[in-house]
Amino acid sequence: MNKSQFNELKFIEKIEYLNNKLIEGQTVTSIREDIGIGEKSLQKEIKANGYRYSNKERQYMPTTETTTKSTTHDITTIVEDCNTVVVDSNTIVIPKQQEKILGYLESNFEVLQDFIEKYKSTTKSTTETTTNHIIINLVDDKHLNPKPKSIRINEFIYNDWKDFCETKHYSKQDLISMALKEYMEKYK
Secondary structure, three states: OOHHHHHHOOHHHHHHHHHHHHHOOOOHHHHHHHHOOOHHHHHHHHHHOOEEEEOOOOEEEEOEEEEEOOOOOOEEEEEOOEEEEEEOOEEEEEEHHHHHHHHHHHHOHHHHHHHHHHHHHHHHOEEEEEEOOEEEEEEOOHHHOOOOOOOOOOHHHHHHHHHHHHHHOOOHHHHHHHHHHHHHHHOO
């Protein structure tokens, strides 16, 4: 498995992959080197998701350990760097780092919601097409009834431009608009 394949995995799939390799007898260092990821980035992700490496078990494990007594609904929780939340008689153990993140999201929920709604409203009015790494990202101006514009273009460039647009199946208007937009952004 290479670095990009590993990064595409969900976090729990990454932990399963690492633990399976550890069961096969590999070391954490050799697994990291095979994948091509750095120690700090791996440890940061593992810690942020409430896991740690157990030397005793030679496995990545949650920083939380829970045990259940066999008596009726009596749960004893042993917690390292975690908080326990009781919801409808169910016990949920949340690592403190994740609790901080959830608290931050909760306190900024309305701001995030406004941001997402603004993003959605601007992307709905945007024509966005991706083909062959060319991105057409323009505000839809059809409601303004745009009028034709006249400009002079070098004849050789224009002939190449027509051929390019025909073979790539792009609108000349969109490509000229994007070219002008990108040029202006580059030389602001």
